[in-house]
Amino acid sequence: MDEVFEKRLPKPEDLNAMTEESLKAAFAGESQAAEKYLVYAEQAEEEGFPNVAKLFRAISFAETRHARNHLRTMKGIHATADNLKAAFEGESFEIDEMYPAYREIAKVQENAQAGRSIRYALKAEMDHKWMYAQSRETVLTGKDIEDKPVSVCLICGHTVIGDLPDKCPVCAAAKEYYRTF
């Protein structure tokens, strides 16, 4: 990161337990605010308020700065190989524990829409898990991964490296619904 920023950012710190709990909760709050504002921006655009949409996107970015600062202070940002490991472990938890448990409860409670939102996420986390695992192997040899497009389904988050499918294998959205990075 730019040195000009570096010296002004809060530094990683040995935190007392209660302060660490506070920053964890603040990180959760900022992260959710950032996501909500992105969704609100789309809604504002649909209603014909493009400048309100722009405002929501700007403030969402401000919240990502706060989330990054809190994460950095908690020593949650490391070298890329370690970040890929942390990302892999997060995806694994969601796949092995979190979403299967939530899916069962949604089934018992007959909440079909919740079930669908859970299934979409669970399927995509499986894509992410192996992408992170493979990328880490490559980064550990000091090399970057291949320069191939990464595309994401706008509806369900299905993630694919390389060519797009004709339609999303998870939610059946047409390939025009993918955003390519």
Next chain:
Amino acid sequence: MEHPFLNTPPEPEDKGAMTAENIKAALAGESQASQKYLAFADVADSEGYPNVARLFRAVAFAESTHARNHLSVLGMIGSTADNLKAAWGGETFEIDEMYAAYDAVAALQGNASARTSIRYALKAEVDHQGIYDSTLKGVEGKKDLGAAPVRVCPVCGHTVIGDAPHECPQCGTAGGYFKEF
């Protein structure tokens, strides 16, 4: 494969209490994953892994689609006027309750860097609260916000409508670094 809504995000539904709790927890998880991956992307860029950085940004976007789906199921996406009220309410809680309490704990425990991260956020939330309040008044009268750019400090999240200051009043970063929306 399922039912007729294949190309739309999951929709609001009346949920069992446990399922509602789970979807809220999943929203928190997806939002935090997205923010972590954005921060990890910056590290990958600085370490010379531009394709890993791109992967992190794509997957962050996938997690944003999951967060949006969960928000939709929870019925938390309203009209723009309602969204501005919700955003104002969230900022107000952070200013009056959350950050005020966390700062007191961090001060007690002598965690200086945590206090910096909290102060940067708290100051920006005050900007956001004011901007949301005035924007809501316009939208209630069916008026969009003005077209002036919104600028955000990339270090502390300080947010201004119109010209950037010579340097950020919160963290001293030069105005030229502000991100324009």
